[in-house]
Amino acid sequence: MLSILCSKKIWLIVSTSFLFTAPAFAGWEVQWIDKFDGDGVNWDNWTAQTKANYNNEVQCYTDDDFSDARNYDVSDGTLKIIARKKTQNCATLGGQQKTWTSGRLNSKDKQEFQYGRIESRIRFHNLEAGSWPAFWLLENRIAQQPNKGDNDFSHWPSAGSGEIDVWEWFSNQPSSYITNFFNTSGCGSEYRYTYPNGAQDVLDWHSYAMEWSVNKIDFFIDEHLVVSQDLRSCTQYQEPMFALLNVAMGGMLGGVIDPNLQQVTMEVDYIAHCKVTSINDEQYCNESTSVADDSSDDTGGDTSTPSNAGSSAGSSSIWMMISLLLMNTWRRRDGFSGRKG
Structure with a gap:
């Protein structure tokens, strides 16, 4: 009994x-956190993925966190990823002509995670059409920059290179954001969360999080459970993943860009990875954990x-x-x- x-x-x-x-x-206890407290990107945590060219997007990703036209601005305790309207031949993409510059950071080979809670506090500064910011994860064997040759030869979205989107927003459908999965194992599905106040909500600070275990993944906004996905029959997402923060312009989801738009900004307060611990009862995974x-x-x-x-x-x-x-x-x-x- x-x-x-x-x-x-x-x-x-x-x-x-x-x-x-x-x-x-x-x-929870923090295993890793970037609070963006300095005056530039901490390159011990991040790589600027300058060779990314996907989805018919129109931006040239740079590693510029220092010039007057920089695409990464770390100041006042936050990271700003800034996309700027500028036509140029993108050197890192073989001279392809692009009409915007922007930033895409990933933590591959530097900060990687398996299970636990991955959380970031984000706000976006623009509602004009054409932008496509995201906070997401990829499995660490994907054949993308940086390439160390440490078995990172898998191609998206096969085993070792699957994707999970924690927060993906696009201004042509601004009242909601996407959580989603891309893999070859039939794991998970897309779910769109509708902001209570519509598009205006994306301009406010929100904490977006994913709790990941062997059997399921839960997504949250501000501690509110958005959706739970069953992974019990999933053969992917059983190995470390890394985080990405980026702003894409145009392309498949960004769509037609407002012709008057000159600049858009994604602002990040922190990003953290936490694991369960028995030594405290802290319910959050943030700067105070x-x-x-x-x-x-x-x-x-x-x-x-x-x-x-x-x-x-x-x-x-x-x-x-x-x-x-x-x-x-x-x-x-x-x-x-x-x-x-």
Whole structure:
């Protein structure tokens, strides 16, 4: 006979002879965060992906974070990725003529993640037609810049190069944003979240997040669950991924660009990766979340399941079963709670 009493701790009674106290529900701890506190891009975290040329887009991506016409501006505690109207022959694309410059950062080979929560706080500054900003992930064996030759020979969206979009917005359909999957394993599906106040909401700060475990991926805006995707039969997304932040112009989703548009800006407050830990009960993954140290009690592996440090081997399996049943309720928060302004 098993009885359960829920409060700040869960007491489990197995028959009449075995009593133990399970730990409080686990929280998050930061494994990596970029707060954009400096005066330029931290190239230890990022690569400017200057050789990207996809979807009939019209921008030339640069690594410029220093000139008067820079495409990356790190100042006042945020990153601004700025797309600028400028016709030029793009040297990194073999001299192709492009009509805009812009920025695309990825963390490949520098900051990569497997499971946990990946979150960024973002606002976009423009509603004019033609822009296509995104916060997304790719599997780390994709054959894209930077190419180290470390088995990164897979081509999108095959195994090793699948894509997950956490926030993808385009100004020609501005009242919603996309979460989506691209892979060859039939995993996940597109879901479009409609902003409560329509297009105007994209101009405000929002925290966009993805919680990733072996069996599912949940997407959030400001701690509000947007959609949950079942990965139990998925053969991809079982290896590290890296983050991307970019602003594309025109192309398949950007569409026709407003002829009067000269500049658009995507502003990023922070981007963070967190894992579940048993040493705190922090519910968020942001600039205020505790940062892991080498001695922290990190769960590792499938971070959807809180760890149960200190309990016996016999009780551990029971606690794992109970935590799996409850994990979808203890951490779900309704409504918006992201910072604004």
